[in-house]
Amino acid sequence: MRVVIQRVSGARVRVGGEVVGRIGLGLVVLVGFAPEDSEAEMRWMADKLWGLRVFADDEGRMNRSARDVGAALLVVSQFTLYGDASRGRRPSFVGAARPAAARALYERFVALCREGGEVAEGEFGAMMEVELTNDGPVTLQLERRACVR
Template sequence: MERIIGAAQLRVVIQRVSRARVRVDGKVVGAIGRGLVVLVGFAAGDSEAQMKWMADKLWGLRVFADGEARMNRSASDVGAALLIVSQFTLYGDASRGRRPSFAGAARPEAARALYDRFVKLCRAGGEVAEGEFGAMMEVELTNEGPVTLQLER
């Protein structure tokens, strides 16, 4: 897929974790043991193809250690889980002024549909927990490594 300047870019930040959970109003709504926390933001125009690519990438990305302590195994290989959390602030642009603009993020109604579809695509690969779309969430995690990556498609 050719990158086009100004084109929609599905954005994720992933962190390899030994455990993570999301709370809303003090109640745990999603939790995993070993796996990946996936913060995901959507832009207007993000496509099914982009989401399929990203779901496949998340399950196949080799960020877990093999027997020689090298990042050579994927979430699928080690039976890890994903914790997916919607994060429109990944589209925050603070290049001007002191207040970020979120104009690049998909509108809430469109983002909700994209998020639901993305979670469904990810569930096809293995165990998935999630936060609560649109809620004020507390995300608690133990980053393992630390390993943190940013991906766009």
């Protein structure tokens, strides 16, 4: 499971010109899934997102979490996070979960995120326009690999 997060002062997702998800202060979470991802990875990531200290405290240091400041998450599925462009010029996406499996993983991940607070989302599988105002800018990449036995 891979995510790219951006701390934002506001963000929205449009599909076909209509806004389907919107937040003010919070984190935009672009998320991609691998075939072996499980509940454990998703639960770890959801908890990590809500507890990640990337918001300023009274001294201006990144010392407060989304949970601490009442921020929201905007979760957007992004299989292209598993794009491999190391050979040739066209990325390969063989490392990404197949669409049906990815949809189930995405839906479960959003449900787990909702246990922590306010969550808006994009539309799985749709062509989306994501607009955001990156605050800082602060952008991080996180990965949680499944333990394959």
